[in-house]
Amino acid sequence: MNALSQFEDKYLEEIIELILYVQNYEFQLDISIDEQSDILDIQTNYIHDGGNFWVALNEKRRVIGTIGLQKKTDEIFILKKFFVYIEYRGGEFAVGQKLFEVLLEYAKQQGATTIFLDSPSIATRSHHFYEKNGFKVITKEELPIPYGYPDRNSYLYRLDLLGSA
Numbered sequence: 001m002n003a004l005s006q007f008e009d010k011y012l013e014e015i016i017e018l019i020l021y022v023q024n025y026e027f028q029l030d031i032s033i034d035e036q037s038d039i040l041d042i043q044t045n046y047i048h049d050g051g052n053f054w055v056a057l058n059e060k061r062r063v064i065g066t067i068g069l070q071k072k073t074d075e076i077f078i079l080k081k082f083f084v085y086i087e088y089r090g091g092e093f094a095v096g097q098k099l100f101e102v103l104l105e106y107a108k109q110q111g112a113t114t115i116f117l118d119s120p121s122i123a124t125r126s127h128h129f130y131e132k133n134g135f136k137v138i139t140k141e142e143l144p145i146p147y148g149y150p151d152r153n154s155y156l157y158r159l160d161l162l163g164s165a
Contacts (some may be wrong), residue, residue: 014063078147
């Protein structure tokens with residue numbers, strides 16, 4: 001049975017390993033840790049300001065998925081670092097959906113009205129997941145707030161939570 005857990009420092013090395021593996025081995029994006037230094041201090045960059053960060057663990061308590069939420073304003077949040085090892089995507093595991101549902105519930109509890117995210121153009125399966133879960137593609141000019149991301153011809157997405165149950 002897989003478990004979801006809030007971030008703890010003991011998971012940091014495995015989190016970095018997962019993120020770099022998916023980005024650079026699976027998608028060959030050539031993204032360095034320096035381009036995403038937020039993951040080196042998850043407490044400060046996610047949790048401290050009202051966001052959160054979760055990991056999915058397999059039966060051996062190893063990190064198999066991650067998802068982060070950064071609070072930008074009282075109502076605007078950014079979904080970041082959403083990664084799952086390929087063997088745990090979809091099907092019987094549906095780790096990504098479980099992580100997303102935990103993030104969504106938390107965001108609503110925090111008063112979020114809008115969630116934004118970026119996704120590299122090559123990550124077509126991710127795009128399908130986001131669109132299936134209500135996200136809409138937007139342009140960079142439609143972002144109401146600036147936020148940094150390692151742009152790899154990225155798509156930007158917006159999810160409006162007002163009126164959603």
